[in-house]
Amino acid sequence: MSSLLSASSALSEDALRRLKREMWARAVKLGFRSWVGWRRGFTSKADPQRSDRVTAEVIEHLERLALVDFGSQEAVARLEKAIAFADRLRAVDTDGVEPMESVLEDRCLYLRSDNVVEGNCAEELLQNAHRVVEEYFVAPPGNISLPKQDDQEPFSHI
Amino acid sequence: MLKGYVPPYNATVVQKLLDKGAVLMGKTNLDEFAMGSGSTDGVFGPVKNPWSYSKQYREKRKQEAHGENEDSNWLITGGSSGGSAAAVAAFTCFAALGSDTGGSTRNPAAHCGVVGFKPSYGLVSRHGLIPLVNSMDVPGILTRCVDDAAIVLGMLAGHDPKDSTTIQDPVKPFTLPTFADVNKLCIGIPKEYLAPELSSEVRSFWSKAANLFESEGAKVIEVSLPHTSYSIVCYHVLCTSEVASNMARFDGLEYGHRCDINVSTEAMYAATRREGFNDVVRGRILSGNFFLLKENYENYFIKAQKVRRLIANDFVNVFNSGVDVLLTPTTLSEAVPYLEFIKEDNRTRSAQDDIFTQAVNMAGLPAVSVPVALSNQGLPIGLQFIGRAFCDQQLLKIAKWFEKQVQFPVIQLQELMDDCSSDFEIEKLSSVFLKQ
Numbered sequence: 091m092s093s094l095l096s097a098s099s100a101l102s103e104d105a106l107r108r109l110k111r112e113m114w115a116r117a118v119k120l121g122f123r124s125w126v127g128w129r130r131g132f133t134s135k136a137d138p139q140r141s142d143r144v145t146a147e148v149i150e151h152l153e154r155l156a157l158v159d160f161g162s163q164e165a166v167a168r169l170e171k172a173i174a175f176a177d178r179l180r181a182v183d184t185d186g187v188e189p190m191e192s193v194l195e196d197r198c199l200y201l202r203s204d205n206v207v208e209g210n211c212a213e214e215l216l217q218n219a220h221r222v223v224e225e226y227f228v229a230p231p232g233n234i235s236l237p238k239q240d241d242q243e244p245f246s247h248i
Numbered sequence: 249m250l251k252g253y254v255p256p257y258n259a260t261v262v263q264k265l266l267d268k269g270a271v272l273m274g275k276t277n278l279d280e281f282a283m284g285s286g287s288t289d290g291v292f293g294p295v296k297n298p299w300s301y302s303k304q305y306r307e308k309r310k311q312e313a314h315g316e317n318e319d320s321n322w323l324i325t326g327g328s329s330g331g332s333a334a335a336v337a338a339f340t341c342f343a344a345l346g347s348d349t350g351g352s353t354r355n356p357a358a359h360c361g362v363v364g365f366k367p368s369y370g371l372v373s374r375h376g377l378i379p380l381v382n383s384m385d386v387p388g389i390l391t392r393c394v395d396d397a398a399i400v401l402g403m404l405a406g407h408d409p410k411d412s413t414t415i416q417d418p419v420k421p422f423t424l425p426t427f428a429d430v431n432k433l434c435i436g437i438p439k440e441y442l443a444p445e446l447s448s449e450v451r452s453f454w455s456k457a458a459n460l461f462e463s464e465g466a467k468v469i470e471v472s473l474p475h476t477s478y479s480i481v482c483y484h485v486l487c488t489s490e491v492a493s494n495m496a497r498f499d500g501l502e503y504g505h506r507c508d509i510n511v512s513t514e515a516m517y518a519a520t521r522r523e524g525f526n527d528v529v530r531g532r533i534l535s536g537n538f539f540l541l542k543e544n545y546e547n548y549f550i551k552a553q554k555v556r557r558l559i560a561n562d563f564v565n566v567f568n569s570g571v572d573v574l575l576t577p578t579t580l581s582e583a584v585p586y587l588e589f590i591k592e593d594n595r596t597r598s599a600q601d602d603i604f605t606q607a608v609n610m611a612g613l614p615a616v617s618v619p620v621a622l623s624n625q626g627l628p629i630g631l632q633f634i635g636r637a638f639c640d641q642q643l644l645k646i647a648k649w650f651e652k653q654v655q656f657p658v659i660q661l662q663e664l665m666d667d668c669s670s671d672f673e674i675e676k677l678s679s680v681f682l683k684q
Contacts, residue, residue, distance in 0.1 A: 148538070156492060156537045157499075157518045158530045165531060168595060172488070172535045175599065178481045179551050182558070189553030190560060192383045192413070193612030193637070194370050200412040214256040218503035227501050234512035 144170050154236055249281075249498045249524030251291075251505045259376020260408045261345060261387045268403050273341050276331030279594075281495070282347050282380050283528050285355055285601035286589050287330025291526075295330040297323040297360060297583050298338040303660035304626035323583040323627070326359035326601070328352040329388060333360040336390045337659060343400050346388040349380045350483055350598070351578075351605025353388025354617035354632060358578035361619040361628030361659060363647070365389045365397040368638045369612030370415045372401075373408035381490040382413075384609040394618065394648040398422045401640065415638070422641055427649040431465025436571035440476035441604060447581035449623045454577050457620065457631055460653060461575075471571060473562040478555055479607040480599055485539050485552035486610075491529075492536025498524065528594040560611040567636050573646055574634040576604050578617040582627035604632060614640045616647045619656040628656070 144166055153159050160166055212225055221228035258266065266272065279289045288294040299305050300322035325334045329346025333356035336344050346353040348366040357364020365388060372387050379385055387404070391397045402422035407414045437458055442451070462468045500506030500520035507519045525533070539548040566574070579601060589597065608615045614637070617630040633650070635643030 144538075151541075152534050152537050153518075156533050157496075157514065158521045158525060158533050159518065160534065161522070161527070161530065165527065165534070168531050168593065169535055169538065172484070172531070172595060173538065176481060176485050176539065176548055176552075179478060179485065179548070179555055182475065182478050182551075182555050184551060184554035184558065187554040187557055189550050190557035191553065193560060193610075194413060194415070197370075197415065200407070200409070200414070200416055202409045202412075211256060215502070218253055218256065219501065220506040229501055230510045230513050230516050232513045234514065236512075236514045236518060 143173055249504050249521070251524075253504050255376075257376065259387075260373035260410060261404050262376065264403050265400075276329070276335050276344060278331050278346075279328035279352075279528070280526050281378065281491075281529050282328040282349060282352055283491070283532060283598075284327045284594050285351070285598045286324045286586075286594075287327035287356065288324060288586065288590060289526060289528050289594055290331075294586060295325045295327075295334050296586075297325045297330075298334055298661065299323060299359075299361065299583065299627055299659060301661060302626065303662060304622055304657070306626075308624070308626040321585045321587065324359070324586050324589050326356035326579065326583060328356075329390065330356045330360075332390050333357050333362055333364065336360070336362045336392060338661065339392075343389060343391040343396055346390055347377055347380070347385060348388035348609065349385045350487065350602045350609055353390060354578050354605050354615060354630075355601060357390055357617045358619070358630030358632075359583040359628065361630070361656065363391050363394055363397050363619070363651070364578075364617040364630075365391075365401065365644070366608065366615045367401060367405065367640055368614040369609075370413055371406075371419070371614075371638065371640060372404045373406075373411040373414050375408055375410040379490075379494045381487050381609075382494070383490070384486075384612070386609075394616070394644055394651050395424060397616070398424045398641075398644050398648075401644070405640070417638075420641065422644070424641070424645050424648050427645045430461065430649060433461065433466040433573070433646065434571050435461050435466055435468045436471040436566055436574045437468065438473045438476065438566075438574060438576060439470050440473055441576045443580070443603060445580050445600065445603075446577060450577045450579070450581060450629055453620050453629055454575070454631060457575060457650070457654075460650075469571070471566045471569070471574070473559075473566065473607070475555065475559045475562055476607060479559050479610060480603055482552045482555040482559065483602065483606040483610060484599065485548050486556065488532045488536035489539050489549050489552075490536070491532045492534075492540060495525070495529065495533050500524070531595065556610050559607055563607075563611045563613060563634075572636075573643060576632045576634065578604055578630045578632040580604075582623045582625060582629055608632075608634055611637075613637055614643050616643060618647050618651050618654075620654050622657060 149160060149166065216222050216225065219227050262272065277287065277290050277292050277295050279287050280291060283289070286294070324330070329352050332344035332346040335341050337360040346356070346364070348354065353366055354364040367386055369384065369386055374385055374387065377385060377387055389397050389400045389404070391400060399422070405422070406419045407416045435458065458468050498504060498521065499517045505520060505524040507516065507523050509516045509519045538544060580603065605615070613634055615632055615634045617632050619628045619630045621629060623629050633643055633647050
């Protein structure tokens with residue numbers, strides 16, 4: 091079985107499907123248990139909903155950009171489904187169509203005159219913050235990057 | 249994320265209502281950051297639909313289930329402004345504000361048997377509304393009848409210097425005269441909205457409504473919005489992308505929840521956001537960031553913006569061909585039990601439930617969900633009218649006429665009220681006119 095597993099990773103989708111069918115027929119003869127073991131290894135390639143775009147690098151990149159973490163394998167799976175869903179847009183022909191940013195694009199944006207009409211409410215604004223010193227919001231030191239994925243366990247913080 | 253946050257200012261829509269003498273009774277529950285279509289994912293817990301406790305629903309249930317714990321199978325309100333819809337449906341208040349980015353006002357309105365109105369984009373100020381999708385958000389209005397919605401809209405509509413996306417055209421007052429010219433109307437029925445998942449009851453009410461207009465002399469024609477099947481995908485991409493950007497402001501530094509990590513700003517932000525956001529919000533932020541990556545920007549975000557133009561153009565073409573208003577279902581079916589709703593995750597549910605409502609947000613058009621009748625289970629079903637941009641008054645006029653024809657029954661919550669008001673008194677309450 092294991093030699094077949096390594097060989098089929100080089101095959102195209104069609105060939106993979108044919109192989110799967112043949113294997114299934116053989117597996118019925120060989121017994122259910124061995125078939126299940128084989129299938130488990132190939133779920134990600136056979137499942138049309140999963141795209142293999144969300145690699146570990148992408149995960150790390152996104153977590154750093156967004157400053158939120160995935161938290162679990164299910165979240166990654168959900169992202170993959172979301173991407174597969176969004177891929178449906180490829181079927182639309184958008185040649186010569188301009189992107190639309192706002193439905194009010196034909197109108198002029200309102201600009202008010204540059205006069206100070208309100209403000210001076212520093213005290214009220216500071217009340218909502220947790221850490222304040224005099225009139226400053228207190229932040230931890232900046233310019234320190236998050237530790238790399240290798241230095242921390244994946245999904246350690248659920 | 250906003251734990252402990254007390255806003256230091258009022259949103260313009262709230263301030264306008266307060267200036268006119270409204271009494272703010274409270275804030276209602278919703279899906280966290282308005283992301284969801286069931287009002288089940290809020291920090292304070294899910295919202296229960298008052299119709300779960302209505303006499304109309306209970307009587308139908310008695311005929312079926314026996315020996316079941318009465319409170320275990322309560323129904324969702326729809327979302328994301330479910331708390332507002334529930335409050336209005338249960339006679340807690342005269343009106344409630346919601347937000348509508350993909351149908352979040354109209355969806356719960358249909359499930360709770362109230363009127364849910366989405367104004368044209370640019371008519372009502374968004375200053376103070378936590379932004380989800382800047383180009384699609386509007387504050388929504390929930391009331392028990394169309395006249396009340398018109399009253400509230402009259403107070404809220406108009407230019408706001410603090411929101412530069414509000415239009416500067418002068419706004420006429422929104423009194424609704426009785427609509428007598430039904431026979432001059434042209435109603436469009438978009439054929440792509442006949443989704444296979446649409447329940448047969450909703451479909452039959454939809455076609456009865458179309459027949460009603462026809463019998464009064466209106467012209468009822470089938471129209472086509474060819475890109476309808478892509479609108480939910482387009483919405484998904486644009487929404488997550490904008491969310492990724494808009495949620496970046498929540499870092500715990502100036503307001504809201506903040507965790508105790510002090511190693512670095514990045515670590516503090518990451519931990520705060522992990523604790524403060526639930527899975528749904530985090531999922532959308534990450535999806536949005538994915539679509540905005542350099543390698544994906546053109547293929548997803550820009551592509552979705554182009555598809556958005558196609559969808560908006562679909563509507564423009566239909567309205568240019570002489571159609572005054574579109575009539576569609578609001579939801580696929582009546583409200584479902586909570587236990588059933590949570591079997592699928594939030595993203596799947598939103599993709600299913602927003603199908604009739606989100607294209608309107610992409611085109612910035614006004615729309616209203618009007619309760620039509622009760623289903624076989626005794627639950628409300630609503631239908632949606634979509635109007636031309638900035639023709640909100642005309643849309644409401646038509647909705648008011650329709651509302652009068654269908655005579656949607658009042659919810660009977662007698663079992664919950666000990667020394668109860670009679671049905672008659674409840675009916676008097678259903679429309680309260682403010683003296684201006």
